[in-house]
Amino acid sequence: MATRIALFVVLAIASGTGYAQPAAKAASVGPAVSPPVLAQTYRISAVPAADLKLEEPQLPDLSGFTAEAVQAKVVTKPQGRAVLKQMLGEPMLDEFIGGNERLREWVERQRRMPQAIFIEQGYVNSADLGRWLPKEAFSETEPGVFLLRLPLVVRQGATLHIDQRTKELRFSQERGAFLVNDGQLFVTDTKLTAWREKERTPAAWRKAEEFRPYLISWGGTRTYIVNSIITSFGYAASKAYGVSISQYSPSMAPKMKRPRPSGWLIGSRFIDMWYGFYCYEADDVVLRGNVYEDNIVYGIDPHDRSRRLIIAENEAFGTKKKHGIIVSREVNDSWIFRNRSHGNKLSGIVLDRSSVNNVVAYNEAYKNEADGITLYESGNNLLWRNRSINNERHGIRVRNSMNVRLQENSLIANRLTGVYGHIKDLNGTHRDLHEDPFEMHLSLRLSGEQLIGNGSSPLAVQSPDKLELYKLTMLAPPKSGGISLAGMLRDLQSEIMDILLRQGQVVLIEPTGDLASKE
Template sequence: MTAQHPPLLPLLLAGALLFSGSAMAVEAPPASDSQQDVARASDAPLPQDGKPQATKELRQAKSYTVTTAPTEALELAAPKLPDLSGYTAEAVNAKIDRSKKGSATVRRMVQQDALKEFIGGNNRMAEWVTRQRGMPQAIFVEGGYMSLSELSKKVPKQYLSSDANGVYTLRLPLVVAHNASLQIDKDVKELHLSQDRGAFIVNDGKLFITGSNLTGWNEAKKAPATFKKPEEFRPFLLSWGGTETYIVNSKIASFGYNTSKSYGLSISQYTPNMSKQMGRGMPTGWIIGSEFSDMWYGFYCYETQDFVVKDNTYRDNIIYGIDPHDRSRRLVIAGNTVFGTHKKHGIIISREVDDSWIINNKVYENKLSGIVIDRNSVNNLVAYNEVYRNESDGITLYESSNNLLWGNKVVSNDRHGIRLRNSVNIRLYENLAVDNHLVGVYGHIKDLSDTDRDIDLDPFDTKVSMIVVGGQLVSNGSGPLSIDSPLSVELYRVAMLAPTKSSGISFSGILGDKQNEILDLMVRQDKAVLIDPVESQAELQD
């Protein structure tokens, strides 16, 4: 059953929509729209233009018709959400196998598969030679289960020590081997990873962080290793292919910097050459009820599957709050609060992140967009999120077709409420876009051939189409809806009140050219509206 709404016509009349025989004025987005994109919404290497130069020529070359569309095909049942009730602290505890005790050793980092990323090219080994003042070493947990407090009794105190208050300090890299499990539990009130000595954690087996706090730590200053500059080493946590990672009711802060696999908290398949050698499956795990702050990336994953990120807080992180990446699938990102990202977006999935759920999150006051679906990420559900006061768009889709946005509240964002670029078959159902500075829903195309985008890696088509059913587009600064050069647009049961700076509703793009026809069918006759090019109809007849 679709959600019920108040009668459409009274809402429109309340918004001062007046009909007449003459054409209504078209109010386009501000002329500075594309410049704002480049200055404020760029996600390198994808410089963004709000409106491509080719748009006007394409519009002149196409003639559009407005007709009624059958409503039956537009009526969708509310999407079925995944059952999240089983993702609990108790369920995580049940996964811990303590039957076989592990062992610990300290040995050199060289010739260790799990550490090759950090001792290879680009003088990365020099980082640890300098910080350890000699040939770099790491702690290895192997052969079974061990807690961090047990580990501290197995290795020299200069490498892992604790005080009477349950505060531990790690001064070497720590590796959980493929046949091992490590638990950092509530007995560890806080684990400081020494920035001075180059400490980090690599999980190559199973890692459980349950009720503890992990902090990147500057021992010289006796303070957290707060972010200073992108290239400065800070401790980090990485889980490789074939691993399981579970983080529950914990806090992690001041991790990560701008170097591969060292972003903060990363879940990643091995690099392509290593992946062939290791033969591991995709990594997985759960992060629930935890808090992440002052991270380069709050969460990053690469070729990861069935990972659950649930009921966490991501605040004041540097680049992204949550950033699933290349070829990850069946992710659940649910119930998180993501705010205060300093440089870019709150939540972004990018490059073939498919078949995933972004649901019931609160995403606000981030530097650019709240939620972004990017680079051919398809078959995702973005539903019931509250996305507000972000400094760019509320929800942005770049070159990502076949996605469903349902029941989102997108409010008071500095640019568009929902924005689509080069994306087709985008279904927008029961969304509320209110008081956004520019357009409530904005669709456009852009030719990216002349950018530094790798077209082979990230192909695109300059095509856009959408279906908008139900919901409300209310008091958005430049109008409720705008789309240029679409393959098609379908509208049904959409409530639209006037923008704050105009006494009446005005569409822009091709919708402005057909505004009277659209409103007559959709409002006066309460019918579904189909807008498509004349040539597409001719192709169907052929």
């Protein structure tokens, strides 16, 4: 029978909340009286390590996601056609011209009832557009360089292929050009640029609300972007974020009755985008080997209820406002592996708002201005052999998340802690608690972590439901006093070290459920 050490400690927490509250303000007359503080008792035990041994996670085979595999998907028959038609009454454009304000914008840009180019019935490549369309809509401004001056729509059942015969396709910012895919879209070995005609330069970001061209693929579509460069797309308007793969909006989806969209983005660069990539209710999207460089809000941002995503071998850096890579709001059953995310304004990699059953493995997150890896309200996730180095806050931060497993991660020289786990009350914040509920619960399992040279502490945990620690390497404390655990672990440090180092067993820490008064 395993040896169990039962040690009971008393840790102060606020009554009914799980974290410390300030004392009530003293009355104006008479001596200040501090209210009693209730405390949670914790039990620390030594248990065998057998249950903590995990098999290496099975990651998706990437060998099939190649430029050659994409090219094999291109079907060039039958020949399609491109026509000019009014934008009004087209459901795939309703998001962008619905309502008087947005319609007025395109009337002013085109100086007439707005028109768009529609690809219909079959296969069309960008060279075809140059032959068929009037020059005021689509023109070749120099050999292999084309200027699009109207919105471009790929209808259901049609295919548009922008290939290597187009050196660059420029989207006019002044005329309000953008691309809507409602069928199949291939972008291979080329360059797409949001373009300022007057200045003859890319439409570099200036402010959030300024229109910039964008690409959106709707429900039922397939989008393939391979070995290409996309520059300066997107602004702060719904579904106009940059490059997006999105199911139709909740109001439109029942009318359109389309399956979820998907696509592959491989070996491409996305520069100066509002969002480098965004998806919504998409399945089986593959982002492999891309570079997301100097984007504004996010590098990679899969969103609401997207599933089975593969985000692998990408690099995200220089994001100006938020994170390099984030999945948010029920992005589940996905794989984030062998990416590099560095030099971003906030965190390198984030799992947010009930994103569960994901594997985050073999990534490098370094020199970010917040955490290396952050989990907010997202349980049942595995973080395996990641390296989080020299970030301005924590190596790994976990908030309000249950059953998070950390295995053999290297957390080195982060400014605050190597691993920080805590609960937080989100009532009274801007959060929509109906759409994004939360529970103030935390459970963590750490095994084989390398916690080296982190600034304030190798490990800090507050108010866990359950905490398991095994084979932790804690080296190079920056303070002369040696290794110092933080949070509720501070008072348990000698017992934790005894179980980890002398006994070589698992530290199990659980609340007893008993509350006591602490003076």
